[in-house]
Amino acid sequence: MSRVLARRYAKALVENLTEHKEDFEKALAQLRKVLDVLKANPRLYRYLSQPVVPRRDRLEMGKVLVEDLKLSPRIRNFVLILVEKERMPLLEVIVEEFRKLADEALGQVRGRVRTAMPLSSRDLEALSKSFQELVGKRVVLEVEEDPSIIGGVVTLLGGVVFDGSIKGNLEQIREKLIEG
Amino acid sequence: MGVVKMRRLATLLTALVVVLLWVGLVWAAEGEGGEQHVSFMMEAFRVINFVIFAFLLYKFVGQPVKNYFKERVHTIELALKEAREARDEAQKRMQEYSAKLKNAEVELKDMLYQAERERDDQMRRIREETERMVERIKEQAEAAANLEVKKARMELQREAADLAVGMAEGLLKENFTDEDQKRLLSEYTTKIKGVH
Numbered sequence: 001m002s003r004v005l006a007r008r009y010a011k012a013l014v015e016n017l018t019e020h021k022e023d024f025e026k027a028l029a030q031l032r033k034v035l036d037v038l039k040a041n042p043r044l045y046r047y048l049s050q051p052v053v054p055r056r057d058r059l060e061m062g063k064v065l066v067e068d069l070k071l072s073p074r075i076r077n078f079v080l081i082l083v084e085k086e087r088m089p090l091l092e093v094i095v096e097e098f099r100k101l102a103d104e105a106l107g108q109v110r111g112r113v114r115t116a117m118p119l120s121s122r123d124l125e126a127l128s129k130s131f132q133e134l135v136g137k138r139v140v141l142e143v144e145e146d147p148s149i150i151g152g153v154v155t156l157l158g159g160v161v162f163d164g165s166i167k168g169n170l171e172q173i174r175e176k177l178i179e180g
Numbered sequence: 181m182g183v184v185k186m187r188r189l190a191t192l193l194t195a196l197v198v199v200l201l202w203v204g205l206v207w208a209a210e211g212e213g214g215e216q217h218v219s220f221m222m223e224a225f226r227v228i229n230f231v232i233f234a235f236l237l238y239k240f241v242g243q244p245v246k247n248y249f250k251e252r253v254h255t256i257e258l259a260l261k262e263a264r265e266a267r268d269e270a271q272k273r274m275q276e277y278s279a280k281l282k283n284a285e286v287e288l289k290d291m292l293y294q295a296e297r298e299r300d301d302q303m304r305r306i307r308e309e310t311e312r313m314v315e316r317i318k319e320q321a322e323a324a325a326n327l328e329v330k331k332a333r334m335e336l337q338r339e340a341a342d343l344a345v346g347m348a349e350g351l352l353k354e355n356f357t358d359e360d361q362k363r364l365l366s367e368y369t370t371k372i373k374g375v376h
Contacts, residue, residue, distance in 0.1 A: 116356075130369045134373075149358055150356060152364040153364075164365075166349075166356070172342045174344075175341075177344060178337050
């Protein structure tokens with residue numbers, strides 16, 4: 001039920017941004033920023049989420065938050081609507097649904113790349129292009145540094161893992177050695 | 181007068197004659213004289229007395245005595261008959277028991293034979309079952325031993341693999357460079373392109 005509701009809010013935001021020709025990626029980044037701040041401050045998150053807190057107080061606190069984060073007017077209004085309508089507990093699901101809807105609207109797929117060392121924008125672009133050729137859609141890759149893979153990269157795209165890491169290779173070698 | 185009464189009277193007269201002859205002989209043996217005459221009278225009186233006594237005895241005691249003996253004869257005959265019957269019954273029973281005993285012996289032999297057969301069958305079955313069980317246990321033991329060996333081998337292989345991979349991982353971590361990362365990324369990109 002909450003996912004249906006979250007999807008409804010996410011869809012409204014996508015439509016609003018499309019209407020005003022605003023960048024989805026920028027909006028997504030700002031929503032994630034809000035989510036990260038609230039996750040880092042659980043008391044603030046609870047304050048903005050709980051219906052027992054008077055609406056006026058919640059809105060005042062919400063305004064402080066969006067001002068501090070310097071959000072775009074549409075994202076700012078969207079967050080304040082969530083605060084007012086007591087939908088802040090759905091924020092994480094809304095962000096997730098927004099990402100999916102935005103990707104659908106842009107005809108793109110989103111993947112996550114784990115890398116042992118930072119990737120240059122050129123390497124990332126080359127990687128995106130490779131996957132783009134593979135899936136036939138624009139591919140947006142989100143990078144995450146993970147030294148535990150030692151070297152190489154691991155990409156998760158559309159539920160499929162493309163493992164090109166040292167760690168993964170070592171694991172394969174280990175399995176082969178065990179099988180004899 | 182019936183034949184029985186005639187016979188009785190003849191018996192009585194014969195007895196009287198015998199008594200008189202006996203008295204006469206006694207008298208003749210003792211000699212002549214007045215005293216002898218008195219004695220004869222006395223003897224005759226005694227005889228008559230005896231005859232009267234015998235008659236009275238016959239008249240009053242004869243019938244009960246006869247009845248007693250008749251009854252006694254009857255009782256003895258009955259007893260004899262019962263004894264005969266009992267003997268016959270006993271013989272019959274003895275024959276029956278003999279027959280039964282004979283049958284029982286046959287049955288006993290048969291039962292013994294059956295019991296022996298049953299025992300032999302049972303022993304054979306137990307022996308076969310035991311052999312099968314032993315075989316099964318041996319197979320299970322062999323399988324368990326093989327499994328243990330396999331497990332131990334796999335464990336060794338796993339340990340060796342862990343050790344080798346651990347060592348390789350350590351070396352790679354120490355010696356991995358940016359150049360290596362670029363090379364790996366390039367290979368990775370090529371492989372992705374080669375997938376489709």
